[in-house]
Amino acid sequence: MPLIRSVSKAARHLLLKPPCGCEPLFHAVRNISDIPRQVTSSDVTYHSVSFSETDHPKVLITGGLGQLGVGLATLLRKKFGKKNVILSDIRMPPNNVYHSGPFIYADILDYKNLREIVVNNRITWLVHYSALLSAVGEANVTLARDVNITGLHNILDICAEHRVRLFVPSTIGAFGPTSPRNPTPDLCIQRPRTIYGVSKVHAELMGEYYHHKYGLDFRCLRYPGIISADSQPGGGTTDYAVQIFHDAVKTGKFVCNLKADTRLPMMFIDDCLRATLEVMEAPAETLSMRTYNINAMSFTPEDLVQEVQKHLPDLHIIYDVDPIRQAIADSWPMNFDDSNARKDWGWKHEYELPELIQTMLNFIGANSRLTHAN
Ligand SMILES: NC(=O)C1=CN([C@@H]2O[C@H](COP(=O)(O)OP(=O)(O)OC[C@H]3O[C@@H](n4cnc5c(N)ncnc54)[C@H](O)[C@@H]3O)[C@@H](O)[C@H]2O)C=CC1
Numbered sequence: 316m317p318l319i320r321s322v323s324k325a326a327r328h329l330l331l332k333p334p335c336g337c338e339p340l341f342h343a344v345r346n347i348s349d350i351p352r353q354v355t356s357s358d359v360t361y362h363s364v365s366f367s368e369t370d371h372p373k374v375l376i377t378g379g380l381g382q383l384g385v386g387l388a389t390l391l392r393k394k395f396g397k398k399n400v401i402l403s404d405i406r407m408p409p410n411n412v413y414h415s416g417p418f419i420y421a422d423i424l425d426y427k428n429l430r431e432i433v434v435n436n437r438i439t440w441l442v443h444y445s446a447l448l449s450a451v452g453e454a455n456v457t458l459a460r461d462v463n464i465t466g467l468h469n470i471l472d473i474c475a476e477h478r479v480r481l482f483v484p485s486t487i488g489a490f491g492p493t494s495p496r497n498p499t500p501d502l503c504i505q506r507p508r509t510i511y512g513v514s515k516v517h518a519e520l521m522g523e524y525y526h527h528k529y530g531l532d533f534r535c536l537r538y539p540g541i542i543s544a545d546s547q548p549g550g551g552t553t554d555y556a557v558q559i560f561h562d563a564v565k566t567g568k569f570v571c572n573l574k575a576d577t578r579l580p581m582m583f584i585d586d587c588l589r590a591t592l593e594v595m596e597a598p599a600e601t602l603s604m605r606t607y608n609i610n611a612m613s614f615t616p617e618d619l620v621q622e623v624q625k626h627l628p629d630l631h632i633i634y635d636v637d638p639i640r641q642a643i644a645d646s647w648p649m650n651f652d653d654s655n656a657r658k659d660w661g662w663k664h665e666y667e668l669p670e671l672i673q674t675m676l677n678f679i680g681a682n683s684r685l686t687h688a689n
Pocket residue numbers: 377378379380381382383384403404405406421422423424443444445446447448462466484485486487537538539540541542547548549550551553
């Protein structure tokens with residue numbers, strides 16, 4: 316009898332052991348609904364943190380110097396304190412970002428360095444933003460595969476080992492031409508035709524697998540195209556919807572690389588970042604799924620131009636279609652069904668197209684007047 320008991324204990328140990336060779340996650344499995352996991356008796360042996368130090372999550376953002384990371388750091392720092400949110404990337408931070416809070420070099424392909432950062436800073440939440448987006452991914456498939464897939468594996472193992480709550484964004488690009496496109500529900504056929512989309516479906520599935528197998532607290536939102544005023548997009552198919560505002564204000568002319576009637580789901584950055592914080596804070600029992608669509612609006616370049624021309628009537632548009640981006644856009648959802656996010660954790664967007672346009676033009680206009688004055 317004792318022999319059988321110890322064999323089955325060993326088998327259970329193996330079953331729950333993550334592939335990184337780290338300690339088994341009995342605690343994580345048992346405590347799956349805890350939010351966020353802070354101090355338990357097992358921590359005390361190697362962490363010895365005091366409760367007052369752990370009132371807030373300690374957040375690491377990877378790929379934080381892209382279009383979304385700095386804005387998210389600003390939002391999280393307001394809520395959790397400056398020193399509790401660390402931005403990281405492999406690029407040189409601009410002065411204002413460097414002086415706005417902790418920044419650290421972190422290459423997600425360097426497993427050991429990443430693990431050291433998580434341990435040394437006692438990270439409890441990780442927002443994994445590093446990625447190559449759809450258009451740049453197609454231009455460099457090998458690098459996209461490394462960063463988006465191998466890098467994700469490093470992140471998953473480290474988060475599972477150290478019981479870190481993990482957010483990985485997915486995208487409308489995780490769907491393909493055989494998915495229902497208008498609207499696209501959370502659960503349907505996903506056969507994307509880009510390395511970006513394939514890597515994001517992989518991320519969704521791996522995250523959910525680690526959740527079920529090891530108790531990893533994995534949370535994922537499929538973002539639409541994100542529109543921001545004070546940060547530049549990193550090489551995606553939806554980038555036109557940001558660039559048009561800059562060109563409209565600066566030159567009065569815009570060359571659009573998608574056809575006039577290409578409909579895609581879109582969202583203003585403030586809504587996107589708020590959704591990210593909200594899903595990270597949502598009690599585990601409210602999440603009936605671990606990967607949710609979120610949406611705000613859906614428009615074509617033609618719709619956007621008409622709305623911008625209400626403010627800048629002289630705006631001149633030329634359509635010069637990029638066949639690679641067009642093929643990608645034609646395979647993506649036109650409209651996103653995000654009813655599960657709205658039902659489960661109360662997702663609600665604030666910006667519709669008119670407010671988005673007003674906000675973008677105000678910001679870019681003010682910035683451009685300032686530059687001229689200087
Ligand atoms: N911006 C958008 O419209 C959308 C973004 N998303 C997702 O949100 C996340 C953030 O997006 P963005 O900020 O727009 O991306 P971005 O392309 O602007 O920034 C990505 C960052 O990853 C960094 N990076 C590249 N290789 C790295 C490595 N080896 N180690 C560490 N960092 C590395 C880059 O230096 C860059 O700063 C991405 O995962 C993206 O797929 C999803 C849907 C829409």
